[in-house]
Amino acid sequence: MAGEKPQLRIGLIGTGFMGRTHVFGFAAAQRVFDLPYELVLHTVADRTEELAAQAAQTLGFARASGDWTRLVEDPEIDVIDITAPNAFHKEMALGAIAAGKHVYCEKPLAPLAADARQMADAAEAAGVRTQVGFNYLCNPLLALAREMIRAGELGEIRSYRGIHAEDYMADADSPFTFRHDPAGGGALADLGSHALATAEFLLGPVEQVVGDTVTVIASRPDGGGRHRAVEVDDIGRAFLRFANGASGSIEASWVATGRKMQHDFEVYGTKGALFFSQERFNELHFYSTADPAGRRGFRRIEAGPDHDPYGLFCVAPGHQLGFNDLKAIEVARFVYAIAGKRDEPFGFRAGQRIQELVEAIQASARESKWLRTG
Amino acid sequence: MAGEKPQLRIGLIGTGFMGRTHVFGFAAAQRVFDLPYELVLHTVADRTEELAAQAAQTLGFARASGDWTRLVEDPEIDVIDITAPNAFHKEMALGAIAAGKHVYCEKPLAPLAADARQMADAAEAAGVRTQVGFNYLCNPLLALAREMIRAGELGEIRSYRGIHAEDYMADADSPFTFRHDPAGGGALADLGSHALATAEFLLGPVEQVVGDTVTVIASRPDGGGRHRAVEVDDIGRAFLRFANGASGSIEASWVATGRKMQHDFEVYGTKGALFFSQERFNELHFYSTADPAGRRGFRRIEAGPDHDPYGLFCVAPGHQLGFNDLKAIEVARFVYAIAGKRDEPFGFRAGQRIQELVEAIQASARESKWLRTG
Amino acid sequence: MAGEKPQLRIGLIGTGFMGRTHVFGFAAAQRVFDLPYELVLHTVADRTEELAAQAAQTLGFARASGDWTRLVEDPEIDVIDITAPNAFHKEMALGAIAAGKHVYCEKPLAPLAADARQMADAAEAAGVRTQVGFNYLCNPLLALAREMIRAGELGEIRSYRGIHAEDYMADADSPFTFRHDPAGGGALADLGSHALATAEFLLGPVEQVVGDTVTVIASRPDGGGRHRAVEVDDIGRAFLRFANGASGSIEASWVATGRKMQHDFEVYGTKGALFFSQERFNELHFYSTADPAGRRGFRRIEAGPDHDPYGLFCVAPGHQLGFNDLKAIEVARFVYAIAGKRDEPFGFRAGQRIQELVEAIQASARESKWLRTG
Amino acid sequence: MAGEKPQLRIGLIGTGFMGRTHVFGFAAAQRVFDLPYELVLHTVADRTEELAAQAAQTLGFARASGDWTRLVEDPEIDVIDITAPNAFHKEMALGAIAAGKHVYCEKPLAPLAADARQMADAAEAAGVRTQVGFNYLCNPLLALAREMIRAGELGEIRSYRGIHAEDYMADADSPFTFRHDPAGGGALADLGSHALATAEFLLGPVEQVVGDTVTVIASRPDGGGRHRAVEVDDIGRAFLRFANGASGSIEASWVATGRKMQHDFEVYGTKGALFFSQERFNELHFYSTADPAGRRGFRRIEAGPDHDPYGLFCVAPGHQLGFNDLKAIEVARFVYAIAGKRDEPFGFRAGQRIQELVEAIQASARESKWLRTG
Incomplete structure (x- = not known):
């Protein structure tokens, strides 16, 4: 009885934490949204046939392959979803694009902005x-x-502060990984990219930056009994100038002991302010100078059906979305974009942009001066 | 390649908000957990063939029916899932049970405890x-x-306070619904049942109650241009005595303006305390007298992989589960129980128990005296 | 150059924690407010001449006495301030009143309502x-x-919840004190009195109550190596009916491990709600249904000069008052009342009222039925 | 009976908000602490004899003068307390020092670090x-x-973030004041100085800075019907390097709409973390990796008698100090220092240091490069 919608057949490359999260996202998006396509988990690829077969079983794909190029070439597949290690993103994405497929790629798009631009x-x-x-x-x-910002509810925006801090690299004994690779690694690239994306999402383009980067843990175990020197930043900071005239700052840290998801921001305008913490991401705090004297204060707005597309998940306010629900929304936006029903949500050009900002901050930190950001 | 697991074929009766939420739960449970069965959305029933067909399309069921008895009789269906209005729960459930099917029923199990007991x-x-x-x-x-309570981390438990307050009936112009039906309706039955379930989940059986019930809005629009008198409680309260020796209270309100999901509790023991709010349900606050002097305080524990089964949803702490994820966990527990792999999570006997507590509180409120609760 | 104001000469009886706090209050009130009198710390009384002399030195009184009746008789003294143990309040106050003096008495006014009424x-x-x-x-x-309540900013008030919980009696080894005296002792009298006073301050008279009292710690050390049975409540609760039609509850506990000053309330009306915690007593949270859809939420109002008399303490908002500042305000209100410049703030009649409410709740708990409260 | 302690006679210059706050501080310190001196409010100076006489009456000084040099010369006065406008601090302080008097000066010590050094x-x-x-x-x-930091409870300190944001200059129509004077004015000097003082108080010396300063409101009303151009910063930011190896940042803003007292910090170490907000300054939040897995979280420590000298203000925890109580502690520390009983708390050398940091940040912002800070 189902099946009247056209199919959108997905080939997934990479089956780790993020691959799994994407599959949750496909499944939930399918149920929650009235998508213009039926999403089909067509083929999954992993390093070997065995791993891929096992992942297909677990994740619910119809087919499996130990060779990702097979997915790219498969005419039955419409979308290539890349959750493989960063180093492979470029080759995989370019292959998929060459085959005319839509591409969904985990962040970061590529270790270097130049690669991201090419993609x-x-x-x-x-x-x-x-x-x-x-x-x-x-x-x-x-x-x-x-x-609210665009509608002028905060007046003219004057300043911004963004943070993305976690502690998953706080232990000096946590091993050297691809995230510590001098090409594209570091807290700024991994977490600061989120802080920058949110900053530009809210306030528009950043025009100039001054960066500050710090390596806190000089070397980490290499997995082979030795230590390997770390060159990337464990903490990155930047001062920002936005095109809209506001100034601000962001900070990224993966050594912030005790912080699990401190993706926070504060925005101050002439008529109001907002603050937000991803630690309680179903709440937005809003201050308005339009409230009467003696009654002003930051107002804790709880997410609800007034805040689209929350209502598709739950008809009642205050019940709260989870992290995986955000992934379902991400999937839905992409599917709508493929159907031409809305703009590309955060495409490769946006991914490139964030990489450029990260690199500008890193360069500024090395040169200790303000740099323009495109 | 999938399909090696035995199937568990589901027949859903009722396609409203809760029916939809259940389907989200089936889909997510399937993805997130390594369930012992493959869940199959077999047939959905609604009041008419047309509505059912439409729901099958939207929700992803293979078949549809305008007659719920067909699902109960269908030998291909293993589980009957009831999200129809409360008044039908009993008949549907008894039919399904008679046909040897497992039954998943939205709360309340039945308007009256006697019915629930029969079920x-x-x-x-x-x-x-x-x-x-x-x-x-x-x-x-x-x-x-x-x-933590069972392990004695709080010492001997002394007192408890539970609340479930929302505001979806706060507007005097919101219409009379089945929730206002004198048989089984009221805030205590609808929301207080949650507060009672949480109380017994944490502290064990309640032995005695004193109740207090209040009708705040004396009549509501009946949908036909008139007003209908309301006899059920808009606010219900109770003092409690637990078998473990602790005393406590619960409160239920659906006229608590501004509250969307205040399902809160506080537990005080000889060595520690907990407090929790469903408004921020990924946090639990814990006070321990074992902490050193000058360093004591309520500790905000953020949900993470240390708290099973969070880790199946997300490998990193602090990312947060959503309301629909709780439903997925509920589904998974039921499926494991069907497979005999864990105890029945919150079965009909437990549902009956909650109804009895609600009725005891209502009776106590009428009689203005302490009543034993079985 | 000072001294043009008439003097108000104070005789203090009792030099413990509360005596000291009162002196802080006199000193601060004098500085912060432009009081109609010059407050003079005239004489302090304690159990012996030596103790009194020492207290005079520490607290800044001009004279000292080991006999409190001397203060009462002293024609130079205008105000008798009683911070002696509760058991003496009545005799001291009646003596002072007989001598025509104004009387400031720590709470509770007297162990029994009948005594309070006499006073x-x-x-x-x-x-x-x-x-x-x-x-x-x-x-x-x-x-x-x-x-806000009186002005209708919350609409018609429907419900109330008040709490006063601390943990200073949570340790079973803390000794038997006058607070455990069957005549007038218990958590309800000691802390519940605050919860009741706040409830009536905000919503007006309570008309009916149902009480619940629990003795958690059956006996306590008597200081002489033995244990003495405790008959008073460690936890007290009540359901309330207010004259304005609202219903509510209060709870008092001195065994709430981890709680230091949980004097909290929530008020729900047809158009808005408030919540407050003494744990953060410079904040009031306000929800208004008049806010636009999608922008509603509890607003954290920080105390400031808009909230009289905050501005006398500090010209800038958000700087926060402390516990001792509240005592200074209390003193000032009393002094203004003595000068006939405002109503008696919380006089003996109000103190009597609170004792009556406490006793009604205690009686109701014994008899397990609703009782009218005057 | 009192009066056995030696007197410490105070001459106050300046009778505005801060003068009043100081007098509150003297009065409270006298009552709360067992100070080695009796504090005597000897003489107050204001711009005219009339104003001074009125202030003496209000504030409780024995004498008044329209000429501050009279206080400096008066052999009966031991301490000169300066709360006059910043521009006069230097002359007054040098005069008082020349006369051998102890000097208590409101911040900032002087508009320029060179002046502060001279003082x-x-x-x-x-x-x-x-x-x-x-x-x-x-x-x-x-x-x-x-x-806690010094005792190693947080392990080795890695990073710091400090903020001092308010909104009292957020209105573009608020007039040009001495705070906007190019010599010594600006948010960084006024508020950032607090953020810097707290940073060094906690982590020790800052060694290098990069600054960022922004003028948000280009001109302000001059009080004469015109606008005057503003050259100082409304927002100032800095990256920091501490001598202990940690990196960090501070931000100061007086245009942060909605913020009344956001003097906040976060400190991250290898074993734990702290965060604090002056908006709730009776709470400190502490995370310790020593807590057991699944039980970790930021712990809200409420101020109490364990945290000296809280217990002198109140014997019970959680009752909370106010802003004026902090001033009383400040006074007490100074008096103890005068008596030789403890180190100078935050003397002129410390005041100079903060001015130097402010100027280094300003210079760095102009030059856009890292600067050493002495």
């Missing part, structure tokens, strides 16, 4: 839709915040 | 597994709270 | 001004809450 | 004790934070 250029030339997984932006309350 | 008796006699949808109990942090 | 009657007959130390009521934000 | 040098040469009013440092919980 974005290719996608534009091929006319395919792309998406990079900046899921915090999919929070209905971030959409609300942006809407 | 629980039938299920036990038939040897089928049952579940009532008390989803707040599926929060990993509630499991943590119970574990 | 209030005497004061009224003598035409002296009285005050009982219910200092939480002196918070500018409680005045704001009352003003 | 500090003079005080050291004269052997008098000095104090600058950095009252937030007097919070018992800041002492606790420092003690």
